[in-house]
Amino acid sequence: MKKDTANEVREISPQYYSWVHILGILVLALGINVLLGIGEFKRQESDFIANNFKYYDLIQHDWPLYYPDYKVHMCYYLGYYLPVAQLAKWFSLESARYFALAWSVIGLFFVLLWISTFVKKNGILLVFFVIIFPNAWMIYALIDWIGWHREVFPHYFILINDFYLVLSKFEDNWAWAPQHTLPAVLGACFVIEAFLNKKVSRLELLLMLLATMYWSPLASIGLFPFVLVLFMKDFQTLFKQEKLSELLGMTGLVASFMPLMIYFISTEGVNSGNTGFIWQTGTSLWVIYYAIYVLANVGIWFYFIQSDSFEWSPLLYGSMFFTAILGIYRVGLYNDLNIRGVIPAFTIMSCGISVWVIYNWKKKKLGFYLLTTYIVIGGLHSIRNFGLAMLPSKPLTTIEKPFIKNYTSMLSFQESAYGDTTAIKEYCLKRGGFFDKYLLKK
Structure with a gap:
C-alpha cells in the first residue's frame, strides 16, 4: 500500500504482499x-463445554433462544456464534466444528497479518513476539517459590478472597475465550492503525467500537478509552460545517445500535450482586496485592523502555495505565471485566514493546538485552504450552455432543458448574421487561 497524497494511507512494505508471507500467516x-x-481435533479448555452448549442450543432450537425449563430467553453477546450456528442449520450439526474452525482461522489470520505490518521488516518476528509475549507469571512463580502469600498466587493470578486480578497471555485468551479475544485484538489493531496513520476516521472507529459490542461488550469497554482519546484529537473540528455529514453519520450509528445496548443491559446479571471495588474485598492488604499486580504486569515494562524516546510511547503508556486501573472494579464471578476487558490494552502493550525491541535490535544497550531476555524466557511458557498441545488429546465435549454428566443445556451446565443460579443470570433476559414482553416470541 503506497502513500496516497489524497488519503494519506500508511505505507506498507511490499514484503507483506508476497504469497509466502500471506501463506505463512495463514498456516x-x-x-x-x-x-x-x-x-475439535485437540483438547479444549473447560470453558468450551459452555461454548459447545451455546452452539448446540443455537443450532438445534429456534431463534430467539428460549429455555422453557427456566422460562427465560437467552440474553448474551452471540456475534461469534451465530454465523457458525446458521451455517450448521443449513448443512448439519456435524459440520459445525469445521465452520467454527474456519471462522476462527479467518479472524486470527487477518489479525496476525495486520500486526505483521506494524514494522517495515521482520513482520513474522513481531507476530512471534506478540504470540509469546508473557504476563507476570515468572514474578508470581518466584513469589510462590519463596513461599510468600502462597495462597494468593495459584496458577499465576492474584486472588483476594473472591476478587480475581488476572492478566492472561495471548494463547490463554485465545484458548479460553476466542469470542472475546478476536474482537479485542482486532479492535486494538484499529486503534494502533489510527495512531500510526495520524489520521483518524471517527466513523470507522465508532463503527468498530459499536460492532465489537455484539461480540463482546467487555472488549468494547476495553477499547473505549483508546477510541475516546482518538476522538478528542481535533475534537473542535467535528462541529464545523464541513464535518456535518460525519457528525450526522456518527449520530445515526449510535441510534442504530441503541436497541442492542438496551438489550444487553436488560440481562438479569446487571443486578446479580457480583460487582464491587477492590477495597471491598474484606482485607486491608488489598493495596499490597494490587501493587504487586501493577508492578509485575506494567511497572516492569515501563522500567525497561521509559528512558528511550519512541514513536509509540503515548499509546504504549496509555495501554499500561488502563491495564493498571481496569483491575480496580470487579464485574462477574471471575471478574470478567478485568480478564477480558484488559485484552485490548494488553495487545497494544505487547505489540508496542515488541516493536520497540525490533527497532532497537542494533543498539547495543544493556536495557534492550535485558528486556529481550525477559520476553524470550517468559515466552518459553507459551512455547511449552503449544508443544504440549501437540501431544495426542481429545476434547471433553463437542458441538455435536456437548452433554456431560446430567447437563442438558448451556444454562443447566452454568448452574451446576458455578454452584448456584447467580451465574446463569448473566445469560438470562429479565422477565417481564420490554424485550421479553413485546419483542421476543416464546
Missing part, C-alpha cells in the same frame, strides 16, 4: 487454532 493461524482445540 500459523490454522496451527494455533487446531492446537488450542478449535475444530
Whole structure:
C-alpha cells in the first residue's frame, strides 16, 4: 500500500504482499487454532463445554433462544456464534466444528497479518513476539517459590478472597475465550492503525467500537478509552460545517445500535450482586496485592523502555495505565471485566514493546538485552504450552455432543458448574421487561 497524497494511507512494505508471507500467516493461524482445540481435533479448555452448549442450543432450537425449563430467553453477546450456528442449520450439526474452525482461522489470520505490518521488516518476528509475549507469571512463580502469600498466587493470578486480578497471555485468551479475544485484538489493531496513520476516521472507529459490542461488550469497554482519546484529537473540528455529514453519520450509528445496548443491559446479571471495588474485598492488604499486580504486569515494562524516546510511547503508556486501573472494579464471578476487558490494552502493550525491541535490535544497550531476555524466557511458557498441545488429546465435549454428566443445556451446565443460579443470570433476559414482553416470541 503506497502513500496516497489524497488519503494519506500508511505505507506498507511490499514484503507483506508476497504469497509466502500471506501463506505463512495463514498456516500459523490454522496451527494455533487446531492446537488450542478449535475444530475439535485437540483438547479444549473447560470453558468450551459452555461454548459447545451455546452452539448446540443455537443450532438445534429456534431463534430467539428460549429455555422453557427456566422460562427465560437467552440474553448474551452471540456475534461469534451465530454465523457458525446458521451455517450448521443449513448443512448439519456435524459440520459445525469445521465452520467454527474456519471462522476462527479467518479472524486470527487477518489479525496476525495486520500486526505483521506494524514494522517495515521482520513482520513474522513481531507476530512471534506478540504470540509469546508473557504476563507476570515468572514474578508470581518466584513469589510462590519463596513461599510468600502462597495462597494468593495459584496458577499465576492474584486472588483476594473472591476478587480475581488476572492478566492472561495471548494463547490463554485465545484458548479460553476466542469470542472475546478476536474482537479485542482486532479492535486494538484499529486503534494502533489510527495512531500510526495520524489520521483518524471517527466513523470507522465508532463503527468498530459499536460492532465489537455484539461480540463482546467487555472488549468494547476495553477499547473505549483508546477510541475516546482518538476522538478528542481535533475534537473542535467535528462541529464545523464541513464535518456535518460525519457528525450526522456518527449520530445515526449510535441510534442504530441503541436497541442492542438496551438489550444487553436488560440481562438479569446487571443486578446479580457480583460487582464491587477492590477495597471491598474484606482485607486491608488489598493495596499490597494490587501493587504487586501493577508492578509485575506494567511497572516492569515501563522500567525497561521509559528512558528511550519512541514513536509509540503515548499509546504504549496509555495501554499500561488502563491495564493498571481496569483491575480496580470487579464485574462477574471471575471478574470478567478485568480478564477480558484488559485484552485490548494488553495487545497494544505487547505489540508496542515488541516493536520497540525490533527497532532497537542494533543498539547495543544493556536495557534492550535485558528486556529481550525477559520476553524470550517468559515466552518459553507459551512455547511449552503449544508443544504440549501437540501431544495426542481429545476434547471433553463437542458441538455435536456437548452433554456431560446430567447437563442438558448451556444454562443447566452454568448452574451446576458455578454452584448456584447467580451465574446463569448473566445469560438470562429479565422477565417481564420490554424485550421479553413485546419483542421476543416464546
